[in-house]
Amino acid sequence: MADPELKSKIEELIAANPVLLFMKGTPDMPRCGFSMRVVQVLDQVDVDYGAIDVLPALQPLREVTAEIADWQTFPQLYVNGELLGGCDIVEEMFESGELAEALGVEQPANAEVPQATQQSAPQQSPPLQIE
């Protein structure tokens, strides 16, 4: 069961911030790849947003958001009081232009999702062809 005081505080923050990001770390120093990717997307869209570092109270905050939005993983982006989603959804909506629309801003010219961590896995050499 979520801590009622914490839940109340979080509900207030969600209501008070048109764009609110729950992330691991801070926008200047994200501490998780997914959180970093959402920050990068928000930077490209160039919108003001509030950011909450969930690391100091991770489990309690998971319980709160589970109750508020039926969602327990971070990052979480709330727009006008509603949970938009995590990294996957934010990136998809960014590419399609839906995110800019939801934020009430213009879609940036080169809306590109940075192909960062996914491509950094070691490349395996292709299997030998036995003719």
Added chain:
Amino acid sequence: MPADLTELKGMIEAALPGAAVEVIDETGTGDHLRATVTAPQFDGLSRIDQHRLVKAAVKERFDDGTIHALSVKTSVPS
């Protein structure tokens, strides 16, 4: 305990009968999993609701700490 990809796939298939499900380990180190799910049940649902269905299917593995994060990609069968 590393996540069992086959089990996760089974859990999603059980929750979404008729869905095409793929669960892969993106980096080979067990902590970047990706589930790609195409399901008729997603028709008409917002992305977040589609993702909620997938996450709910594997909730047990989140709760017991086997997985901490799961990338989800959903679509409706064309």
